[in-house]
Each structure stands twice: as C-alpha cells, then as structure tokens.
Amino acid sequence: MPLRPAGLTAPLRRLSSALVPVVALLSLSLPAVAAPEDxxxxxxxxxxxxxxxxxxxxxxxxxxxxxxxxxxxxxxxxxLDPHSTYLDAEAYQSLRESTEGEFGGVGIEVGKRDGQLTVITPIDDTPASRAGLQAQDMILRIDDTPTEGLSLQEAVELMRGEPGTTLRMTIMRQGEDAPRSVEIEREIIRTQSVRHERLAPGYGYLRISQFQSRTGEQVLEALEALAEDAPLEGLVLDLRNNPGGVLQAAVDVADAFLDSGLIVYTEGRLADSAMRFSAGSQTAAPTVPLVVLINGGSASAAEIVAGALQDQRRGVVMGTESFGKGSVQQIMPLGDGEALKLTTALYFTPDGRSIQAQGIVPDVEVVRGRLEIAEGNGMRVREADLEGHLTGNGEGDARDELSARLRDDYQLGEALNLLKALNVLRQRDAPVTEAREPAE
The missing domain is CATH 1.20.890 (cAMP-dependent Protein Kinase, Chain A)
Known part of the structure; x- marks a missing residue:
C-alpha cells in the first residue's frame, strides 16, 4: 500500500520549534546584512x-x-564549496590543535578535486612525508572505508588516531596504471613550521612548511640566525607543499621582505569581509635578493606570500603553478564546543589577481626532477675524484653533501644558480669609482 503524504502541520510545528534556537544563535553570531527582499x-x-x-x-x-x-x-x-563545513566538538578541537602545531595523526593536508579526496601536501618530517605521499595523490580508501562520498572532516577523523596505530591508505598517483597501498604509523605530529640553513657562503635557505600562529616570529629569528656570520647575498624561500594556514602569519612573513605596499586584500558579501593588509616600514630583509619556490602543493597562505612578493617585484617566483586555494574561511563558534567553518571572502594579490582556482604562475617554470650525469662522453673527472687526492680545509664532506642535495632537488639547485646570477648582474651594474692620483 503506497504511503500517503503526511499532514504538514505537525512536522512544521516540530521543525519550527527545533529551528528557533538555531536561527537565534546565528542571528547573534553573524554580522548584520541587508534583509532579503522575499x-x-x-x-x-x-x-x-x-x-x-x-x-x-x-x-x-x-x-x-x-x-x-x-x-x-x-x-x-x-x-557550498569544499572548504565550508560543520565542526562538531572533536573536529573543532582538531582544527585548533593543527593551527597551534600539535596533533595526533599522519601529517597530511587533504582537499577535494572533482569530488575526489586528494593530497594537497604531506607536512615535512611526518609519517606521511616519510611514506612517500605526494601532492596530487588521490586517496581512494582509508583502511577499509572508500573515500567516495566522505566529507573532508570525515576523512580527517579517519586519518587521525592514537600514536602507534597503523593506517592503511589506497592511493592513485598520476602516471601510474594501478592503485598502490601505503601503510603509515600514526605519531604525535609536532610541526616546526620554519627551518633554515646555509646553501653556500652568503646564500641562505628558508623553508616554511605551513603557516601557524608563531610562523612570523620564527621567520624573523631564522633571518637573524642566517645573517650572523656575514650579510646574506641571496635567499631561497621554499613554500613548496605548504598547504597554508593562519592569514596573519602569511602577512607577517611577506612583511619581513617588504617595507611598503599592499600584501593582500579580501572581498566578500559581509562588511567585515573586506580587509586590506599592508607592509610596515620596519622590515627584516628588505633588499636581500630572493627566489621563492612554489609547486602544486603550495596553497592558500603560501599563495598569498608568493603573490605579494611577485606583484611587488620583490623576488623571482620559481617552480610550477600553485594549487589555487584563494578563499577565506571564518570560524564561527556555535556553542557546546561546536563551530561553523564558512567561506566568506576571496583573496586577491596586490595587483588584483584572484588566487581562487587559478593559483600563482611562476616567473620561471622549473619542474621538479633529479640531475643525472650521463655515462660515456659526458663523464668528467675532477681532482676530487682521484684516489688519494689531497683535501682542502676539511670542506669536502660538507660540499659533497650539498652537491648531492642540489642534485636530488633540481628546483633548489636552479634557485641557487639564479641567485648567484642575479648577484653577478648587480655587481656589473654597480657604479665604478675611478682611481685618482694623490694631490701633491
């Protein structure tokens, strides 16, 4: 016997009474907007x-x-979009933990592309990065759960868990014919968002893995440490596989290299969604030659920094096109430890370019690869290759380690070469002071 349409009076009365507190809560949480016509x-x-x-x-x-x-x-x-979501108490707590830089899981940032759960980036020095996960890997299953139809939050909840437990992921990588299974052991993820080192005398390397609440401070500390022995002649700012994070941290990082001008602005329907962030006059490194590395895993706040430095002609952006996540999410607490993450605006670079779904196009495109020395006629023998050769000043091991690293990371090697070339050109363009005979 077919069901007849139920009377609507009782359902509406029940639904109305259930929705009243929700509507009241939202009216208190959201800024006032113009009343709809209907x-x-x-x-x-x-x-x-x-x-x-x-x-x-x-x-x-x-x-x-x-x-x-x-x-x-x-x-x-x-x-609405892949980034707007309802956060229950557990999900809200997880979000706050990741912002502060400590949480339990595998260390991976995910998003959705064409409805498929996709790796945006593995976070540096985490189980996910050590297991070899890469940006753009499609996640087909998490343990025995297919990811089709899962929300982002549901997927994150499945990946997080007690340290020491094992997670099995089935992924599909571009260019491969069949899925692969990867086992990852969960750990307490304590992410250090900034690290630095010297690539060569006078040339520094600054890596930002994600933007957390203290990233701006850590960048200033790293720049000070790099300049301790001698002034920097060039710096590589590595934003590859950086999924983004806190907006203010991105502004602080860009401000470290800019002494004036617009960094980023946002536009949305609400009055408080229209924001503009500009650089201050006090700047840590306003003149150091700069190369910014990006790739398809650079998203959100990383794209803000790259776009600002590119539009302000402050540095050369190198690598491959970024992810294109240019939307702004506000976290709106709802009570009982729950919250709403809602997309309320879009990011724009100083020149008015929208990052959303377009990303940052590098000034110099360099795909990631490994430099291989061809056998046969292409092989060269140097003094250091001869058995029993004399070493000089004990620098051989460090040089060999750096050479191997630059050979394994072609983009980084090209960034260093570009910085050296820029310094050569700058020295050639410098005014020459003519020598004069001393007066008698």
Whole structure:
C-alpha cells in the first residue's frame, strides 16, 4: 500500500520549534546584512519538513531529531564549496590543535578535486612525508572505508588516531596504471613550521612548511640566525607543499621582505569581509635578493606570500603553478564546543589577481626532477675524484653533501644558480669609482 503524504502541520510545528534556537544563535553570531527582499521560501521549507517527518517515521532505524538536524546542516554546507563545513566538538578541537602545531595523526593536508579526496601536501618530517605521499595523490580508501562520498572532516577523523596505530591508505598517483597501498604509523605530529640553513657562503635557505600562529616570529629569528656570520647575498624561500594556514602569519612573513605596499586584500558579501593588509616600514630583509619556490602543493597562505612578493617585484617566483586555494574561511563558534567553518571572502594579490582556482604562475617554470650525469662522453673527472687526492680545509664532506642535495632537488639547485646570477648582474651594474692620483 503506497504511503500517503503526511499532514504538514505537525512536522512544521516540530521543525519550527527545533529551528528557533538555531536561527537565534546565528542571528547573534553573524554580522548584520541587508534583509532579503522575499520572506523565507515556504514551499521549500514544507518540502524539507516532509522529508524530515518521513525519515522520522519510516527509516529502518530510529534517528533522533538532533542527529537529523546536524546531518542536514552538514549537507547544507558541503554543497557550498569544499572548504565550508560543520565542526562538531572533536573536529573543532582538531582544527585548533593543527593551527597551534600539535596533533595526533599522519601529517597530511587533504582537499577535494572533482569530488575526489586528494593530497594537497604531506607536512615535512611526518609519517606521511616519510611514506612517500605526494601532492596530487588521490586517496581512494582509508583502511577499509572508500573515500567516495566522505566529507573532508570525515576523512580527517579517519586519518587521525592514537600514536602507534597503523593506517592503511589506497592511493592513485598520476602516471601510474594501478592503485598502490601505503601503510603509515600514526605519531604525535609536532610541526616546526620554519627551518633554515646555509646553501653556500652568503646564500641562505628558508623553508616554511605551513603557516601557524608563531610562523612570523620564527621567520624573523631564522633571518637573524642566517645573517650572523656575514650579510646574506641571496635567499631561497621554499613554500613548496605548504598547504597554508593562519592569514596573519602569511602577512607577517611577506612583511619581513617588504617595507611598503599592499600584501593582500579580501572581498566578500559581509562588511567585515573586506580587509586590506599592508607592509610596515620596519622590515627584516628588505633588499636581500630572493627566489621563492612554489609547486602544486603550495596553497592558500603560501599563495598569498608568493603573490605579494611577485606583484611587488620583490623576488623571482620559481617552480610550477600553485594549487589555487584563494578563499577565506571564518570560524564561527556555535556553542557546546561546536563551530561553523564558512567561506566568506576571496583573496586577491596586490595587483588584483584572484588566487581562487587559478593559483600563482611562476616567473620561471622549473619542474621538479633529479640531475643525472650521463655515462660515456659526458663523464668528467675532477681532482676530487682521484684516489688519494689531497683535501682542502676539511670542506669536502660538507660540499659533497650539498652537491648531492642540489642534485636530488633540481628546483633548489636552479634557485641557487639564479641567485648567484642575479648577484653577478648587480655587481656589473654597480657604479665604478675611478682611481685618482694623490694631490701633491
């Protein structure tokens, strides 16, 4: 016997009473906006109420009202864009932990492309990076759970867990014919967002793995440490596989290299979504020649920094096109430890370029690769290759280690070569002072 449409009065009354506190809470949480021209769509609300009632009455298992409304909220947000989501208490806590730089899991940033769960980047020195996961890897399964239909938050919850437990992921990599299975042991992820080292005398390397609350301070400390022995003649700022993070941290990092001008601005429907961030006059490294490395795993805050330095002609951006995540999410607490992460604006570079779905195009495109020395006629023998050769000043081991690293990381090697070339050109363009005979 077919079901007849249920009367709508009771469902609407029940739904109305359930929605009143939600509407009241949102009215307190959100800034005031212009009133819509039309009232609430009664027909659509009636349809929603009927679905709500039929699930309550006919679904194979009993579902309470709170669960149904929470699931409706998740669905409403998931259909907006990949980054808007409802955060329950556990998810909200996880978000705060990752922002502060410590959480339990495998150390991976994920997003969705064409509906497929995809690796944005593995975080440096984490189980995910050591297991060989790469940006653009598609995640097909997490343990025994297919990722199709999972929200981003559900996927993150599956990947996080107790340290020492094992996670199995099935991934599909571009250019490969079949999926591969990867086992990763969870750890407490304590991410150090900034590290630095010298590539050569006068040339520094600054790596930012993600933007956390203290990243700006750490960059200033790293620049001071690099300049301790001698002034820097060039710096590589490595933002590859950086998934982004805190907006203010990105502004602080760009400000370390800029002494004036716009860094980034945002535009949205709400009045407080229109923001502009400019550089201050006090700058840590305003004149050091700079090469910025980006790739397809550079997203959000990393793209803000790269775009600002590119538009301000402050440095040369090198690598491959970035991810293109140029939307702004606000975290809106809802009470009981829950929150709403809602996309409210878009980022724009100083020249007015939208980052969203377009990314930052490098000034010099260099794909990642490994430098191989061809056998046969291309092989060269140097003094250092001869058995029993004399060493000079004990620098051989360090030089060999650096050479191997630059050979394994072609982009980094090209960045260093470009910095050296820029310094050669700068020295040639410097004014020459003519020598004069001393006066008698």
């Amino acid at each position: 009232d609430l769509p009664v027909a659509e609300i009636q349809s929603f109420a009927e679905v709500f009632e039929r699930i309550k009455r006919a679904y194979v298992e009993e579902v309470d009202d709170a669960t149904l409304l929470r699931n409706a909220t998740r669905g409403m947000l998931s259909e």
